[in-house]
Amino acid sequence: MAIKDLPRDEYLLKGHAACPGCPITVALRIALKALGNKTILVIPACCSSVIQALYPKSGFNVPILNIAFEAAAAGASGVSAALKKLDKTDITPVVWAGDGGSYDIGIQALSGALERGTNFIYICYNNQMYSNTGIQRSGATPYGAWTTTTWTGKKEHQKELGEIVRAHHIPYVATATISYPEDLYAKVLKAKNMKGPRYIEIFAPCPPGWRFDMSKTIEMARLAVETGAWILYEEIDGQFAFTSYSKKILEGRDRKPIEEWLQLQGRFRHLTEDDMKKINSHLDEKWNQYKKS
């Protein structure tokens, strides 16, 4: 579907409180177009819980249950169970959580809900750090990145939550990002039309957190895919496939040098030659693994 053909319905209204250039609002706007009004959002503590606007107003036009930081998937489990009992299974319970709430503090509830076969969609927008509390490292922060808790650059590589989720053997797992809105829309729509646990992770470059200009959010997401730092894939009932631009790289197109992406971000300003080697070899390793599988 072309971008001009996306539904005109807007569920993210004017008056939300996100930073200019925020990736969350772009992602959520498209995701909600695919999900439609029969959606209940469960949102743990994260930027998305702050940007809804101040009580008693709201910039989001679907019902939202805000819930504790580590509890999103358990919250969706409760909504899902109740909807079943109320015979309202046309309504989709959807978690909308940051990487902190998914990779770190919420991973237990997430794993539990996936393993139980909960009927819900879990969407993690991954901005690679805790932005709500002012840019601290998370399990999704990449090697070398500055955050306010990794002043000299993070010493560890990020974990691969997508791989952990895939190990739960759920019907649908996908990655997406805001610079490929048709791909993102199609994936959310596909997930919506399935049952059981579905997981989508949306890569979300954050201008204040990554130290780049707010006009460059989309470009930053596109470059992440073109350099292979973020990979777009989809797994339906165990059938794994790369999609969109990542598929082209897999089929032979050159990956752009990772430096092109890193150098635009203030958080990587201090990287040494040695750091660059580490980042490159980690990236090669990841791609080689995917090429083999």
Place this chain on the structure above:
Amino acid sequence: MIVIDTGNNIAALAAKMARPKVIAAYPITPQTKVVERIAEFVEKGELDTEYIHVESEHSAMTACIAASATGVRTFTATASHGLLLMHEMLHWAGLSRLPVVMVNVNRSIGPGWNIWSDLNDSLSQRDTGWIQFYASSNQEIFDNVIQAYKIAENEEIFLPAMVSYDGFILSHTSMPLDVPDQSKIDAFLPAFKPGWTLDVEHPITHGNIVSPKPYMDIRYSMEKAMKKAQKIIQEVGEEWGKKFGRPYGLVQEYRCDDADYVFVTMAALAAEAKVAVDNLRDKGEKAGLINLRTVRPFPYSQLKYDNMIVIDRDISPGLGGIIYHEMKKLNYTMYSFIAGIGGVDVSYKDIERMYQLAQDDKEGWYPLEVK
């Protein structure tokens, strides 16, 4: 119908008869039998509920909160460390004004691992906005669970409610009790009418950023609901009495009218204290007993005797017995005993001994340090 069964089986039966639509629970000694029993009901098709086999108590409480917010009646059960793990979400349920009902089987807190009863687990949740009931018999477990739903779901209240009972002393002990017919329970407890719901036709955002003033308003309205709950608990208890022959209030008074000294205690200790009162009366002592049925709301208006001997099976380190200190604002002579911590046995003989000690103007940690 008279049945003979354990506290845990009775709690599960009461939950079943209240017809919750979603149950989420996680096993922990000495509550485990409750989750097992419910699984049995569900798998045999005797209970039409979504039973969520959550991976933790934190998730159990979260799932109940979310299901309640979606518009259905919920139930969970826990004990001790499970209750402590829920702590954050207990506040969440209270502040969300969702009438989640649960049972907590009182058990000591580790380390070391101690599965025997004391009340520190539930009493350390007393500021979370939950109505708290305590049972001193299996009959009271049953009666409290059903009434808890009716009270919590009252549109003037909309607060979660917890029914606590002692691990092993009640949870694993069979006692005879009267279980009314399902049709009578259905007539007593109407279907759940939620105060607010997540409704796609009328979307609301629940729990977003709030400024101090409206937040304080929310707290104030909770406090008013708690105060109001005193009246509703009384009314529902009287209605229960009319229908089933066992009236309830905020407290149960026993032989207090002409008493020189009145014990104040709760849960299983209160059953033991009742025996002590009878024995003391036989010996010519004018003893009485107040069994606290609720701790939240705290039944201040019912505690109007001089020489109250407060027995706490709980301790706030650095302060003392929790119930004793909650009562301190009352202008009566009171004696404080800390007893039975960690499940140390407290018999009626010990309680009679405390009566003598209070007469000698003594109080303290029984029997470790009394002066």
